[in-house]
Amino acid sequence: MQAAVYRGPGDVRIESLPDPEIEESTDAVVRVTHTAICGSDLWFYRGETDYEEGAPVGHEPMGIVEEVGDDVRSVEPGDRVLAPFSISCGHCEFCRKGLHTSCVNGGGWGGDESGAQGERIRTPHADGTLVRVPDRYADDEDVLESLLPLTDVLSTGHHAAVSAGVGPGDTAVVVGDGAVGLCGVLAANRLGAERVIAMGHHEDRLDIAREFGATDVVSARGDEAAEEARDLTHGGANHVLECVGAESSMGTAADVARPGGTVGYVGVPAGVETTGFLGTMFGKNVSLEGGVAPVRAYVDDLMADVLQGTLDPSPIFTKTVDLDGVPEGYEAMDEREAVKVMVRIDA
Known part of the structure; x- marks a missing residue:
């Protein structure tokens, strides 16, 4: 698959990476259709924070479930889903308190996990992490653009x-x-x-x-x-x-x-x-x-407002690129030529 990879300050490239696979029975593989470039991505892009050279990047995925592990119950292949920027199991002490970003079994996208600025991601703890979009909105592009900011910003x-x-x-x-x-x-x-x-x-x-x-x-x-x-x-x-x-x-x-x-x-x-x-x-x-926003604790209420039309954050996307345009998107955000860049991926 193709994915964005960090190669050093000011250098994000699209490269070929192995397709993700189910590794645990609680995993899901998601084909990414929409993602975004985050302002926090600019810290490593500018060399102001450390990031492993050669690691995939991105943490705001939305897409279609392609495969699930045997123990996944909340989603199935074909479902439209979005995912918070942090992975969470949904059942540990902190997840039960609504502090999913402190999940004892959790983690983040990029680095050792699949980067969300790519064609596919492996989602550990799919039941605790993935949020299913109702079927009636699964192909409504306007609604999807309004839902994408729920993954983070x-x-x-x-x-x-x-x-x-x-x-x-x-x-x-x-x-x-x-x-x-x-x-x-x-x-x-x-x-x-x-x-x-x-x-x-x-x-x-x-x-x-x-x-x-x-x-x-x-x-x-x-x-x-x-x-x-x-x-x-x-x-x-x-x-x-x-x-x-x-x-x-x-x-x-x-x-x-x-x-x-x-x-x-x-x-x-x-x-x-x-x-x-x-x-x-x-x-x-x-x-x-x-502190770090526990997206999974908020996303259901915010999604309800988006779906009923009373909340629309989509105007923050002032530039849209395809996967090959991700390096251009980083440059645009770094130069303050875009508020936030949406990435549409046809995989």
């Missing part, structure tokens, strides 16, 4: 809003205008926020934030941005969503949080020094909640 933005404690009538500040931040705006509105302030530096992305329900946008940088957000909220917000993971964004989130407020952080940390923002939060008694 919509669920992650939702996790930020939940962790920040957003509820009806609240004011929320969203730090970051990438796909996760934009989905954080969508999630805050879904949870009933009366006012949502989006902070970012790209007007085209802030336009999407407005489309998703942002009542205000802040496009300034650094201290000026934090001051503008505090002015808009009369001293800071009780609910702040940190959706980038950089030291500067964490500092901004701490700065714009109201004393006694909560920062819901979901940005994948890269190069973060804790002294500055933790010192600010300590002095203001600001709580920090969040």
Whole structure:
């Protein structure tokens, strides 16, 4: 099969890899039809985090089940499915608590497992990981494009809003205008926020934030941005969503949080020094909640809203490529020419 492989900073290539096979009775093999490039993929693409050279990449798969192990019960060949970015068994202590990203039997895509930016993946713990799309929507391309963000960025933005404690009538500040931040705006509105302030530096992305329900946008940088957000909220917000993971964004989130407020952080940390923002939060008694989004705990509720037409995150996809175009997609995201790239695969 063909799949995207990491060959070094700035170098993702399409190469031939062995077709995945059933290895355990709880496995499934899925033919990938849709996937995406994630902002967190840019950390290794830019050489800012380690990644094994020659390893497959990608972690946001949707496709058709081709084969299942003898013990798989929830899906069968021919089913349309999507999968969270983390693999989970569904029955361990942490899965039962809804913390699927801490599954004692789990793992992630790419590396030793199949990368999702390829024609096929082997899914360990298929019953605990795969989410079946109802048959009536299995070939509806518009619905599928709206469901694909549930594999990561919509669920992650939702996790930020939940962790920040957003509820009806609240004011929320969203730090970051990438796909996760934009989905954080969508999630805050879904949870009933009366006012949502989006902070970012790209007007085209802030336009999407407005489309998703942002009542205000802040496009300034650094201290000026934090001051503008505090002015808009009369001293800071009780609910702040940190959706980038950089030291500067964490500092901004701490700065714009109201004393006694909560920062819901979901940005994948890269190069973060804790002294500055933790010192600010300590002095203001600001709580920090969040972490890796347990997509599997959220996906059923979010899917229901997508399927009934009340939630549509698909505008985050501003570029679409085929499998051969994945290297181009990485370049586009790295150069900020695309918010998020969708990959359609005809295998």
